[in-house]
Amino acid sequence: xxxxxxxxxxxxxxxxxxxxxxxxxxxxxxxxxxxxxxxxxxxxxxxxxxxxxxxxxxxxxxxxxxxxxxxxxxxxxxxxxxxxxxxxxxxxxxxxxxxxxxxxxxxxxxxxxxxxxxxxxxxxxxxxxxxxxxxxxxxxxxxxxxxxxxxxxxxxxxxxxxxxxxxxxxxxxxxxxxxxxxxxxxxxxxxxxxxxxxxxxxxxxxxxxxxxxxxxxxxxxxxxxxxxxxxxxxxxxxxxxxxxxxxxxxxxxxxxxxxxxxxxxxxxxxxxxxxxxxxxxxxxxxxxxxxxxxxxxxxxxxxxxxxxxxxxxxxxxxxxxxxxxxxxxxxxxx
Amino acid sequence: xxxxxxxxxxxxxxxxxxxxxxxxxxxxxxxxxxxxxxxxxxxxxxxxxxxxxxxxxxxxxxxxxxxxxxxxxxxxxxxxxxxxxxxxxxxxxxxxxxxxxxxxxxxxxxxxxxxxxxxxxxxxxxxxxxxxxxxxxxxxxxxxxxxxxxxxxxxxxxxxxxxxxxxxxxxxxxxxxxxxxxxxxxxxxxxxxxxxxxxxxxxxxxxxxxxxxxxxxxxxxxxxxxxxxxxxxxxxxxxxxxxxxxxxxxxxxxxxxxxxxxxxxxxxxxxxxxxxxxxxxxxxxxxxx
Numbered sequence: 001x002x003x004x005x006x007x008x009x010x011x012x013x014x015x016x017x018x019x020x021x022x023x024x025x026x027x028x029x030x031x032x033x034x035x036x037x038x039x040x041x042x043x044x045x046x047x048x049x050x051x052x053x054x055x056x057x058x059x060x061x062x063x064x065x066x067x068x069x070x071x072x073x074x075x076x077x078x079x080x081x082x083x084x085x086x087x088x089x090x091x092x093x094x095x096x097x098x099x100x101x102x103x104x105x106x107x108x109x110x111x112x113x114x115x116x117x118x119x120x121x122x123x124x125x126x127x128x129x130x131x132x133x134x135x136x137x138x139x140x141x142x143x144x145x146x147x148x149x150x151x152x153x154x155x156x157x158x159x160x161x162x163x164x165x166x167x168x169x170x171x172x173x174x175x176x177x178x179x180x181x182x183x184x185x186x187x188x189x190x191x192x193x194x195x196x197x198x199x200x201x202x203x204x205x206x207x208x209x210x211x212x213x214x215x216x217x218x219x220x221x222x223x224x225x226x227x228x229x230x231x232x233x234x235x236x237x238x239x240x241x242x243x244x245x246x247x248x249x250x251x252x253x254x255x256x257x258x259x260x261x262x263x264x265x266x267x268x269x270x271x272x273x274x275x276x277x278x279x280x281x282x283x284x285x286x287x288x289x290x291x292x293x294x295x296x297x298x299x300x301x302x303x304x305x306x307x308x309x310x311x312x313x314x315x316x317x318x319x320x321x322x323x324x325x326x327x328x329x330x331x332x333x334x
Numbered sequence: 335x336x337x338x339x340x341x342x343x344x345x346x347x348x349x350x351x352x353x354x355x356x357x358x359x360x361x362x363x364x365x366x367x368x369x370x371x372x373x374x375x376x377x378x379x380x381x382x383x384x385x386x387x388x389x390x391x392x393x394x395x396x397x398x399x400x401x402x403x404x405x406x407x408x409x410x411x412x413x414x415x416x417x418x419x420x421x422x423x424x425x426x427x428x429x430x431x432x433x434x435x436x437x438x439x440x441x442x443x444x445x446x447x448x449x450x451x452x453x454x455x456x457x458x459x460x461x462x463x464x465x466x467x468x469x470x471x472x473x474x475x476x477x478x479x480x481x482x483x484x485x486x487x488x489x490x491x492x493x494x495x496x497x498x499x500x501x502x503x504x505x506x507x508x509x510x511x512x513x514x515x516x517x518x519x520x521x522x523x524x525x526x527x528x529x530x531x532x533x534x535x536x537x538x539x540x541x542x543x544x545x546x547x548x549x550x551x552x553x554x555x556x557x558x559x560x561x562x563x564x565x566x567x568x569x570x571x572x573x574x575x576x577x578x579x580x581x582x583x584x585x586x587x588x589x590x591x592x593x594x595x596x597x598x599x600x601x602x603x604x605x606x607x608x609x610x611x612x613x614x615x616x617x618x619x620x621x622x623x
Contacts, residue, residue: 019379019380020380021380021560022389022484023383023483023566024488024561024562025483025484025485025486025488025489026487125560125561133486134486134550135550141550183343184341184342184344186340187342187348231353232354232356232524233354233356233386233523233524234353234354234523235506235523236505242353242355242384242385242386243384243385244348244385244386244387245348245382245384245387245388245389245484246389247342247343247345247346247348248345250342250343267485267486268484268485269384269484269485274342277341277342277346278343279343279344280345302341302344302399302400305343305344306344308344309344309395
């Protein structure tokens with residue numbers, strides 16, 4: 001069992017996601033930064049998608065009553081094991097009574113705490129992920145609270161085998177000053193004027209303070225709509241359309257002042273015009289963009305998007321290769 | 335307009351049929367979505383019907399997106415020949431003009447177009463009704479077609495099965511409320527929507543239903559599979575109830591014994607358009623039998 005001494009700012013149980021239920025209004029949820037989450041699981045010998053903790057800005061304070069391997073990945077934070085500094089992106093062996101304290105992030109937003117064996121909570125509709133708005137999954141559909149006890153599954157490999165495992169530093173995510181997001185324009189972008197689309201792509205945008213697992217409100221020069229007679233059933237505002245499904249990663253433009261980029265706890269549909277969709281692998285970057293972070297959008301084609309997706313998967317495979325090399329040689333030559 | 339096939343990033347395809355709402359288009363979309371689900375397309379995670387469009391979630395690792403669009407176009411071509419949609423007739427008990435939603439409307443009066451009347455009276459005036467009885471009669475005489483499900487789990491758009499000129503319409507609140515009671519029955523644009531959970535919203539408040547739209551715990555037998563009541567292509571028949579019946583149903587829901595009144599039927603769009611009134615009546619009689 002892992003006992004929660006202090007829960008941190010907003011810590012939830014997440015896995016790879018809950019898929020196939022978007023049509024009933026249930027979003028996928030799951031880890032917002034999938035790369036860091038998967039890397040953490042690989043470090044402790046889990047399947048990539050095992051349930052782990054996702055922290056937000058300030059991590060939890062945890063105590064274990066059993067031997068367990070843990071790795072903390074994602075946004076860099078001050079990590080302490082029994083009061084002494086401990087490294088991130090490394091498999092650490094915990095003994096009964098050990099205390100792991102995750103402090104504040106120094107960059108990014110979300111860190112992942114992955115335990116060998118994964119966190120055991122019941123699977124609901126095929127996933128252990130927490131969906132806060134729907135009070136669903138994880139522990140009673142809520143964030144971690146003090147005195148919660150987390151059951152850990154059977155580890156696939158022993159602590160002795162895993163301790164000290166690390167990844168090739170070149171594979172780890174960066175936290176750049178200006179975050180570039182690749183986007184496929186389209187969906188209902190016909191509602192915008194050509195100039196407005198050009199301005200969207202040519203300007204810098206800023207993440208607002210309203211940015212969570214549901215979506216990120218972004219501020220910039222705003223949007224301008226083409227004139228029209230409102231179609232039957234759409235609503236009178238120029239941003240209204242007859243209600244559509246919203247892809248995860250799509251940007252909608254309610255009222256025309258700001259954009260909302262939908263994330264993994266997305267509302268699944270509604271009546272605002274959507275203007276394009278950020279490619280899935282770049283949602284990891286959004287997950288690590290704090291309020292006031294600067295964003296730029298670059299339009300790509302579907303074939304570009306597929307290439308980016310292939311590169312992302314190649315990076316994940318390289319992680320596995322890097323770990324196999326470490327297991328064989330005991331170090332990475334750095 | 336020509337159907338638009340648009341890529342939503344690398345995992346979604348958005349298929350847009352019309353900029354207007356109509357039952358004709360929605361019937362077609364639902365028959366396409368049911369056909370895709372029935373046949374099964376490798377690489378497709380799911381299809382999500384919208385009011386005049388649908389969204390496909392797929393894995394490009396398993397199917398080439400260009401090829402997938404061709405497949406979806408084939409389903410569109412074949413939709414012409416689909417004669418029937420499976421559709422459930424669902425009984426929705428409603429306590430109209432109830433104390434809870436009236437209290438809520440009062441609380442957010444400063445955000446409403448006309449705070450001097452109740453939301454229900456406002457809706458009556460806009461749509462030319464002089465008596466509450468007539469309005470409730472109109473709201474409950476024809477079923478609402480569930481043309482789309484989503485937003486949050488259990489939210490559904492219900493479009494009343496009447497000619498467009500008889501469709502009840504209402505603007506949304508000037509500024510959205512920050513709170514709405516759970517299970518509030520509301521109307522906005524040309525749609526009925528019932529709030530599955532307590533939360534913000536902008537539709538006009540007209541009543542409350544005793545039956546849950548969403549139940550995360552899955553206690554009620556009929557909601558165990560998906561946790562929600564709504565299913566695209568449902569027909570929801572509103573039935574006015576008094577406070578006694580409302581309370582009796584609430585007690586059953588609380589005890590976990592409530593069973594929804596749901597009848598699965600085959601719905602034929604062509605027959606519907608020939609004589610909507612007669613066809614709907616026939617389906618209801620068949621459901622009672």
